[in-house]
Amino acid sequence: MDQDREFIETLVSLNRVSKVVKGGRRFSFTALSVVGDGKGSVGYGYGKANDVTEAIRKSIQKAKQSMVTVPMQHGTLPHEIQVKFKSTRVLLKPAAPGTGVIAGGPVRAVLEAAGYSDVLTKVMGSRNSTNVVQAVFRGLQSLLVPGQVARNRGKSLSEIWS
Incomplete structure (x- = not known):
């Protein structure tokens, strides 16, 4: 994948997910992103992490890997x-x-x-x-x-x- 290309990155959805554990609730985040070059190539990715920025970063990275024409x-x-x-x-x-x-x-x-x-x-x-x-x-x-x-x-x- 070319790193010098300019991409359009869009966050479609961001969701907070909670898991009930012995000490209370654990929160994590899921992000759905779409990435495209505006010239016919587009991809989407779904990322999960304990931090919002990390979930978004993961989803964008997966979107770039899954690009199709x-x-x-x-x-x-x-x-x-x-x-x-x-x-x-x-x-x-x-x-x-x-x-x-x-x-x-x-x-x-x-x-x-x-x-x-x-x-x-x-x-x-x-x-x-x-x-x-x-x-x-x-x-x-x-x-x-x-x-x-x-x-x-x-x-x-x-x-x-x-």
């Missing part, structure tokens, strides 16, 4: 897709130029970090931020560009469009 056409998605992960369903639709990213918290964080500028989204079912982020990632990774579809079918791009 996602397809993009003129700042939007190549096609519409609906993804299900556990009890979360996410609808991602391409939008006309100038629309902007119409999305809620976790979905917006992922799409903006990846560099999308015009997308319509809707989250249905569970709105658990961890599941929403994973659903969006599954959706983005399963997107296909027309050239890829043509190669998969063993045809030329002109045969696919006609």
Whole structure:
């Protein structure tokens, strides 16, 4: 991974978790972060630690390690897709130029970090931020560009469009 690249780092959620032990309660923290370069590469990470800053640092480090490249056409998605992960369903639709990213918290964080500028989204079912982020990632990774579809079918791009 290039260390000199500039990344967009977004903290999606920070949670305090308590564990009851003999002497009282022990608190620890979990952090969910999204990291992207704004040019089509994005990753997410989940970090746990006894300190807030350490949990955030761990989640950002894991996000950088899990980065993937996602397809993009003129700042939007190549096609519409609906993804299900556990009890979360996410609808991602391409939008006309100038629309902007119409999305809620976790979905917006992922799409903006990846560099999308015009997308319509809707989250249905569970709105658990961890599941929403994973659903969006599954959706983005399963997107296909027309050239890829043509190669998969063993045809030329002109045969696919006609």
